[in-house]
Amino acid sequence: MSATRQSRTVERARLLDRLQAERATPLVTVLAPAGYGKSTLTAQWAATFDRSAYLRLTANHADPTELMIELASALQTIVPIDEEAIRSLASRGLAPGLVAAGRLAEALSRHEGTAVLLLDDVHVLADRHAGDALSLFLEQVPASIQVVVAGHDAPVLRLPRLQAAGKVLAFDESDLAFDESETAKLARALGVSLTSNDLSAITAETSGWPVAIALTLQSLAAASERGEPPPDAPVMRSTSEFIRRELVEPLAPDARAWLLRSSVLDVMTGPLCDTALEVTGSLARLRELETSSLLIQPTDQSRHAYTYHPLLRDVLRAELHAVWPGEREAIAARAAGWYHGQGQMLEALEFANQSGDRDLLATLVTSYVWPLHWSGRIATLERWVREFDREGVREHYAQVAAVAGFVCIIDGRRHKAEFWLAAGEAAQGPDLMPEGSTRGAWLAVLRGMLLGHGVDALIADAETAEAGMRPDSPFMPGVRLMRVIAAWLSGRPAEALALAADVAAVAAARGALPGYAMATGIESSLALRAGQGRRARSVVEAACGKIGAAGMSEYVLAAPLHAVAARVALMNGDPDEARVHLANVLRSRPQLTDSAPWLSVPARLDAIEALIALRDIASARTLMREVEDILRVRPHLGTITDDVRAARERLVAITQAGGEQWTLTAAELRVLQYLPTHLTFGEIAERLYVSPHTVKSQAVAIYGKLGVSSRRAAIEKAVEVGLLDGSALRYPLGPEADTGIG
Numbered sequence: 001m002s003a004t005r006q007s008r009t010v011e012r013a014r015l016l017d018r019l020q021a022e023r024a025t026p027l028v029t030v031l032a033p034a035g036y037g038k039s040t041l042t043a044q045w046a047a048t049f050d051r052s053a054y055l056r057l058t059a060n061h062a063d064p065t066e067l068m069i070e071l072a073s074a075l076q077t078i079v080p081i082d083e084e085a086i087r088s089l090a091s092r093g094l095a096p097g098l099v100a101a102g103r104l105a106e107a108l109s110r111h112e113g114t115a116v117l118l119l120d121d122v123h124v125l126a127d128r129h130a131g132d133a134l135s136l137f138l139e140q141v142p143a144s145i146q147v148v149v150a151g152h153d154a155p156v157l158r159l160p161r162l163q164a165a166g167k168v169l170a171f172d173e174s175d176l177a178f179d180e181s182e183t184a185k186l187a188r189a190l191g192v193s194l195t196s197n198d199l200s201a202i203t204a205e206t207s208g209w210p211v212a213i214a215l216t217l218q219s220l221a222a223a224s225e226r227g228e229p230p231p232d233a234p235v236m237r238s239t240s241e242f243i244r245r246e247l248v249e250p251l252a253p254d255a256r257a258w259l260l261r262s263s264v265l266d267v268m269t270g271p272l273c274d275t276a277l278e279v280t281g282s283l284a285r286l287r288e289l290e291t292s293s294l295l296i297q298p299t300d301q302s303r304h305a306y307t308y309h310p311l312l313r314d315v316l317r318a319e320l321h322a323v324w325p326g327e328r329e330a331i332a333a334r335a336a337g338w339y340h341g342q343g344q345m346l347e348a349l350e351f352a353n354q355s356g357d358r359d360l361l362a363t364l365v366t367s368y369v370w371p372l373h374w375s376g377r378i379a380t381l382e383r384w385v386r387e388f389d390r391e392g393v394r395e396h397y398a399q400v401a402a403v404a405g406f407v408c409i410i411d412g413r414r415h416k417a418e419f420w421l422a423a424g425e426a427a428q429g430p431d432l433m434p435e436g437s438t439r440g441a442w443l444a445v446l447r448g449m450l451l452g453h454g455v456d457a458l459i460a461d462a463e464t465a466e467a468g469m470r471p472d473s474p475f476m477p478g479v480r481l482m483r484v485i486a487a488w489l490s491g492r493p494a495e496a497l498a499l500a501a502d503v504a505a506v507a508a509a510r511g512a513l514p515g516y517a518m519a520t521g522i523e524s525s526l527a528l529r530a531g532q533g534r535r536a537r538s539v540v541e542a543a544c545g546k547i548g549a550a551g552m553s554e555y556v557l558a559a560p561l562h563a564v565a566a567r568v569a570l571m572n573g574d575p576d577e578a579r580v581h582l583a584n585v586l587r588s589r590p591q592l593t594d595s596a597p598w599l600s601v602p603a604r605l606d607a608i609e610a611l612i613a614l615r616d617i618a619s620a621r622t623l624m625r626e627v628e629d630i631l632r633v634r635p636h637l638g639t640i641t642d643d644v645r646a647a648r649e650r651l652v653a654i655t656q657a658g659g660e661q662w663t664l665t666a667a668e669l670r671v672l673q674y675l676p677t678h679l680t681f682g683e684i685a686e687r688l689y690v691s692p693h694t695v696k697s698q699a700v701a702i703y704g705k706l707g708v709s710s711r712r713a714a715i716e717k718a719v720e721v722g723l724l725d726g727s728a729l730r731y732p733l734g735p736e737a738d739t740g741i742g
Contacts, residue, residue: 009040009044009189010040010178010182010185010186010189011044011185012037012040012041012044012182014179015041015171015175015176016041016044016045016048018169019045019169020048022169023146024143025146025166025167025168025169026138026141026143026146026147026162026167026168027138027146027147027148027149027159027162027167027168027169028045028146028147028148028149028168028169028170028171029148029149029150029154029159029168029169029170029171030042030148030149030150030151030171030176031122031149031150031151031152031153031154031170031171031172032152032171032172032173032176033152033173034152034211034309034310034311035209035210035211035212035239035309035311036173036176036177036209036210036211037176037210037211038120038150038151038176039120039150039297040210041171041176042118042120042148042150043118045116045148046116046118046148049114049115049116050113050114050115051077051078051079051113051114051115051116052078052115052116052117052118053074053075053077053078053079053115053116053117053118054074054117054118054120055070055071055074055117055118055119055120056120056121056299056307057119057120057121057122057124057125057151058121058124058266059124059350060346060347060350060380061124061125061130062125062126062127062130062379062380062383063097063127063130063377063378063379063380063383064096064097064098064100064101064127064129064130064132064133064134064379065089065090065091065096065097065100065375065376065377065378065379066346066377066379066380067097067125067130067133067134068089068097068100068101068103068104068133068137069086069089069090069100071104071117071137072085072086072089072104072107073086074117075104075108075117075145078115078117079108079111079115079145081107081108082107084551085103085104085106085107087550087551088100088103088551089103089104089376090374090375090376090377090551091103091376091554092373092374092376092378092552092554092555092556093554093556093587093588093591093673094587094590094669094670094673095670095673095674096376096378097129097130097132097133097379098132098133098136098673098674098676098677099673099725099727100133100376101133101134101136101137101140102136102140102676102725102727102728102730103725103727104137105136105137105140105141105142105727105730106140106726106727106730108141108142108145109142109730111142111144111145112144113144114144114145114146115144115145115146116145116146116147116148117141117145117146117147117148118148118150119147119148119149119150120150120151121150121151122149122150122151122153122154122157123151123152123153123154123155124151125154125155125156125157126155126156127156127379128156128687129379129687130156130379131155131156131157131158132156132158132677132678132679132687134156134157135156135157135158135678136677136678138157138162139161139162139678140730158678161678176210177207177208177209177210178203178206178208178209178210178213179203179208180199180200180203182210183199183202183203183213183217184199186213186214186217187199187217190217190218190220190221191221192217192220192221202216202217211239211309211311212239215239215242215243219242239311240311240314240315243295243311243312243315244315244319247295247312248260248315248316248319255285258277258279258282258285259289259316260316260319260320260323260324261277261320261324261327261331262277262282262316263308263312263313263316263317263320264276264317264320264327264328264331264332264335264354265331265335266307267299267305267306267307268282268286268305268306268307268308269282269283269304269305269306270282270283270284270286270304271338272335272338272339273285273286275334275335275337275338276331276332276334276335276338277331277334278334283304286306287303289306290303290306295308295309295311295312296308296309296312297309328354329354329355329356329357330355332351332352332354332355332356333351333352333355333357333360335347335351336348336349336350336351336352336354336355336360336364339351340364345364345368345371345372346377346380348364348368349361349364349365349368349380349384352364353384353387358387358388358393358397361384361387362388362397362399362400363434365384365385365387365388365400365403366399366400366403366433366434367434368381369381369403369404369406369407370474370514373407373410374513374514374552374555378411381407385400385404385407388400388401388404389404394423394427395423395426395427395428396427396428396429397427397429398423398424398427398429398433398439398442398443399433399434399439399442401420401421401423401424401427402420402424402433402439402442402443402445402446404420405417405418405420405421405424405446406445406446406449406478408420408595409446409449409450409595409596410556410557410591410595410596411556411591411595412556412590412591412592412593412595412596412600413593413595414450414593414594414595414633417446417450417595418450418452420446421443421446421447421450424439424442424443424446425443427439435470435472435473435474436470436473437468437469437470437473437475438468438469440464440468441464441465441466441467441468441469441475441479442465442469442475444461444462444464444465444468445461445465445469445475445478445479445482447461448461448462448465448482448485449478449482449596449598450595450596451485451596451597451598451634451636451637452634453636454636454638455486455489455490455636455637455638458482458485458486458489459486459490461482462479462482462483462486465478465479465482466479466483474512477503477506477507477510477512477515478515480499480502480503480506481503481515481518481519483499484496484499484500484503484519484522485522485598487499488522488526488598488638488639488640489598489637489638489639489640490638490639491638491639493526493529493530493639494530496522496526497523497526497527497530500519500520500522500523500526501519501523503515503519504516504519504520504523504539504543507519508546513546513547513550513552514552514555514557516543516546516547517543517547517552517555517557517558517561518557518560518599520539520540520542520543520561521543521557521558521559521560521561521563521564521602521603522560522602523539524536524539524540524543524561524564524565524568525560525563525564525602525606527539528564528567528568528606529643533568533571536564536567536568537568537571537572540561540564540565540568541568543561544561544562544565544581547561553584554584554587554588556588556591556592557599558584559584559585559588559592559599559603560599560602560603560606562581562582562584562585562603563581563582563585563602563603563604563605563606563607563610564606565578565581566578566579566581566582566585566606566607566610567606567609567610567613569581570610570613570614575614578610578613578614579614579721579722580722581610582607582610582611582614582662582722583721583722583723584722585603585604585607586607586619586662586669586722586723587669587722587723588603589623589626589666589669590666590667590669590670592604593630594629594630594633594634597630597631597633597634597637597640598637598640600630601627601630601631601637601640601644602640602643604623604624604626604627605627605640605643605644605647607620607623608620608623608624608647608651609647611623611662612650612651612654616662617651617654618663619662619663620651621651622662622663622665624647624648624651626666627644627647631644662721662723663705664701664702664705664723665701667698668698668701668702668705669723670688671684671688671695671698671699671702672702672714672718672723672724673724674687674688675699675702675711675714675715675718675724675728676715676724676728676729676730681695681696681699682695699711699714702714706718706721715728715729716729
């Protein structure tokens with residue numbers, strides 16, 4: 001903060017005294033409309049701590065995974081958080097935001113000393129799932145870190161439980177309003193001489209609204225500097241009118257144009273402004289503006305990035321639209337290009353959307369789909385795909401339809417994947433995709449992966465895809481994988497094994513870990529079937545190490561690899577390690593559906609073999625029932641159906657039922673993810689779009705299968721057997737924690 005700005009800031013002594021008196025309160029909320037000095041108060045409070053972290057929330061934080069990763073990045077400035085913990089936040093399983101919130105709280109649990117975390121603009125957080133994740137984090141964050149939440153309001157945060165426990169110190173506009181002494185302090189800082197009557201009048205007529213008082217006093221100071229008498233009506237009742245008259249209109253034309261055009265950007269840096277506004281010298285202009293206005297603030301001590309006060313930004317944007325219609329869109333398009341060049345995906349997508357250029361947005365969505373999916377930012381990906389999922393739009397963007405279909409296959413949503421395939425096949429527009437491959441090649445990969453018409457159709461799709469796919473296309477590994485699957489299903493296991501090894505090597509060289517995980521899963525499974533146990537062991541050890549180091553052990557595409565790894569661990573005489581790998585497979589079951597039968601059926605078959613070896617016959621039979629369900633939808637799986645028949649006969653021959661801890665259904669696994677949270681059963685039902693009765697029935701089934709009688713015990717048992725992450729043990733106590741279903 002500059003010396004000039006510090007001299008014009010009023011220390012909120014009475015509020016700071018109240019904060020000091022309740023310094024141990026875990027959560028402070030500062031909720032009031034714009035212009036009440038929330039940022040000033042929180043900055044002054046943070047200055048009383050040796051260590052403070054700051055995060056301004058944006059629309060990107062509607063993705064709970066992104067929210068937790070950004071929180072961790074902010075906290076890393078004050079708390080040591082190891083890189084493995086950071087990678088673990090990109091959870092790719094069920095309820096990823098809740099898992100990430102628990103893991104982040106767990107990573108902070110060993111923090112010593114005191115620190116404060118400031119979360120600004122919390123009102124932009126409108127997504128319920130992001131609110132659930134942040135609420136869970138707030139309940140679990142260690143007492144050594146006080147969290148201060150500021151914004152207009154906090155609609156998605158669940159504060160009543162914490163308030164009832166006396167863990168919230170709340171400030172609202174009545175607390176933040178200036179009293180006469182604070183008005184007098186600001187007047188002195190601005191060099192304005194006021195009588196006691198003037199002080200009383202200004203404070204009363206503005207109702208203590210700090211920004212109105214500040215602008216009124218600034219108007220008086222400006223008049224005094226010009227040698228003019230004070231305005232007849234000094235109280236600033238219309239901030240927008242004052243901003244136009246006092247801050248915008250007096251500027252030279254080029255400076256005024258720069259100010260209006262820069263308002264399109266949320267955070268302004270010199271390089272970004274230079275590119276988006278097509279000018280030079282933006283950083284110097286930003287620093288000059290900072291010294292002359294109370295309504296532009298640096299975002300950090302380095303003074304390389306700035307933001308406008310919301311009141312100023314709104315006025316500028318409204319005037320920009322009136323003066324230069326369409327200019328905002330052009331600036332947003334250039335900003336999208338700048339962010340894309342910096343590798344900042346989320347900002348690039350946001351500005352591409354603001355530009356109104358749907359072609360640009362489609363190009364970025366297509367290029368970012370895999371990085372977003374692999375990093376667990378599923379909510380962000382779904383948000384931008386929805387922009388094209390509407391009549392009159394989807395039929396013009398075959399590239400979006402294709403990648404959306406691929407994502408749906410991986411996530412286990414067959415019907416939606418088939419919907420996107422149909423949209424892509426009916427799409428109009430160019431035949432070439434962005435990287436130069438044909439539209440038919442992309443759609444052939446999508447159609448082949450769905451495996452809806454048997455092995456012969458898969459072979460034909462592979463030939464179409466190979467003919468039209470550029471060798472350097474990011475989808476070429478998918479084409480090669482289709483060749484592997486076709487050879488496997490058509491009874492050529494030796495060829496499939498060799499092809500799988502080749503795909504794994506190419507994917508590893510390119511750093512394409514999802515393709516590498518799939519290929520090594522198939523290679524190791526085929527090696528076991530061929531009696532090549534040593535080769536399977538070697539592939540599994542190398543692949544699990546590489547996938548684990550990248551934080552992708554939970555990714556559904558790694559499930560077949562984990563299934564084989566469980567069998568290898570049993571071959572090595574290590575049943576505990578086998579159970580760890582099986583837990584990864586079994587947690588993925590809700591995504592291992594009939595959308596990709598070539599992936600989901602073999603994974604279950606290898607898991608069944610491991611479960612039989614562990615004498616957990618009940619769980620093995622549960623998986624076999626799921627295999628049968630998949631075969632009813634996708635009956636033409638070639639030689640895999642022979643493997644299914646052999647496994648079925650083996651299970652029929654076993655008379656004992658032994659074991660039951662992994663017999664939870666896919667629906668029960670979804671409910672299980674929400675048990676270690678603040679949510680009631682009714683609220684869980686809302687998140688899963690089912691009835692409260694359904695959730696209650698599934699909770700009863702979970703308790704029975706885990707052999708427990710309470711929510712707390714169910715969580716503990718689920719962690720013990722690997723169905724929940726270890727951080728779930730930090731769950732907050734709730735009304736149903738220690739009781740049964742009541």
